Amino acid sequence: MILALTLFFISSASAQYTPGGPTQAGLPPGCVGSYPDIPKCRANNWFIPDADPCYPVTSVPMPGQQVYIRDEKNFCINLPNPNSIVMQNNYYNNGLKPTIVQAEGYVQSFCVGDYLPPGAMRMSSSAILSAHVVKYDNYIQIHGKMDCGALGINCQQSSPGAYDDGEHCGKEPYSGVDSSANGNPGFENYVEMAGDGLYCMRVCAPGTMVVGGVCDVTHDTEGCVSFMKVDFVDGFSFTDLSTGPRTSPRPSSVSSIHCSFHFHRYFIYFLSTNSTILSSAVSLTSTTSITKVAETVAAKTSGSVSHFLHIPFLFIAFTPFRSLFGDF
Numbered sequence: 001m002i003l004a005l006t007l008f009f010i011s012s013a014s015a016q017y018t019p020g021g022p023t024q025a026g027l028p029p030g031c032v033g034s035y036p037d038i039p040k041c042r043a044n045n046w047f048i049p050d051a052d053p054c055y056p057v058t059s060v061p062m063p064g065q066q067v068y069i070r071d072e073k074n075f076c077i078n079l080p081n082p083n084s085i086v087m088q089n090n091y092y093n094n095g096l097k098p099t100i101v102q103a104e105g106y107v108q109s110f111c112v113g114d115y116l117p118p119g120a121m122r123m124s125s126s127a128i129l130s131a132h133v134v135k136y137d138n139y140i141q142i143h144g145k146m147d148c149g150a151l152g153i154n155c156q157q158s159s160p161g162a163y164d165d166g167e168h169c170g171k172e173p174y175s176g177v178d179s180s181a182n183g184n185p186g187f188e189n190y191v192e193m194a195g196d197g198l199y200c201m202r203v204c205a206p207g208t209m210v211v212g213g214v215c216d217v218t219h220d221t222e223g224c225v226s227f228m229k230v231d232f233v234d235g236f237s238f239t240d241l242s243t244g245p246r247t248s249p250r251p252s253s254v255s256s257i258h259c260s261f262h263f264h265r266y267f268i269y270f271l272s273t274n275s276t277i278l279s280s281a282v283s284l285t286s287t288t289s290i291t292k293v294a295e296t297v298a299a300k301t302s303g304s305v306s307h308f309l310h311i312p313f314l315f316i317a318f319t320p321f322r323s324l325f326g327d328f
Helices: 002-014 038-043 085-090 224-228 290-301 305-309
Strands: 066-071 074-080 107-112 131-135 139-145 161-164 189-195 198-204 236-240 246-248 266-271 277-282
Touching: 066 139, 066 198, 074 189, 139 224, 189 224, 198 224
Parallel strands: 131 236
Antiparallel strands: 066 074, 074 107, 131 139, 139 198, 161 189, 189 198, 236 246, 266 277
16 A cells, blocks of 8 residues: 555656646646656756746746735635646545645645635635744744644644745745735745644745745755644634734633643733833743743843732733633
8 A cells, every 4th residue: 555655656746747638727738736856856956957847827826826824814725636637536536535745736725714815715614723823024824723524634644744835846836925915915935734633834035945044945844843843732823923022812712721720822911010011922831930931021021030020910821810801
């Protein structure tokens, strides 16, 4: 079985262009996908100077392969394309569901929220189980859990698949970021990983796909936890760190959010001695000390640790003070 799948990967990667063969919408005649020739990429240091016979006849990024992240309720990620000729012939028409890895080269953007980029498809409302977004100056990041059954994906695998728009040898070289006013203006590249019911993605500013950059594609197979330093917790959240610590609370369906020491991304509100209202979002775990919280808050507000340690409102995340501010 493993040998058969391996042979399929090799043959599918090399058979995406067949003169006179079937044609996927948006591609030249005889082309069914855009997955790069890996042996050729490796032999040429991941740069292929030759013209691609399957370069899209549409615009690039291709319609239907554009992603973006606005917040935890408005975003698009790329997933296996149910309308792909290859995916239909090898999986869907045979009653099978492809994994993220098996769909590399055959993706479709699926979205939640009001805005759909050109060619994008709306995702089932039950497909996203959690989403956490953090916005920085030069990239925006999302991670969470998804319902693979609702998405028609096989997630019974131990390692994630990866999609990116790296030129020449990217997994999806003609996909990309929707940089319109409704998407992510000024952002150009993305790196996405998914598998085992988990997903994560970064959309990044130009110049960040290089080695050491925040969208460094050489790390795209390491997994979300290693590359993006995330924890897969329940709920939905949005944190804007691009102009300072500013956080928007979102409802969570997790009952454990009411436990004092079993919570993540609680919002700590406190008052300084001159009554100026300050706020900061700190990701806490059961091992986080109050001193560590104070250090983090102080760093974000240019205050002193000792000052914040003496603020009673620092403890509102703990019962009974939290009840003064309601659930958040």
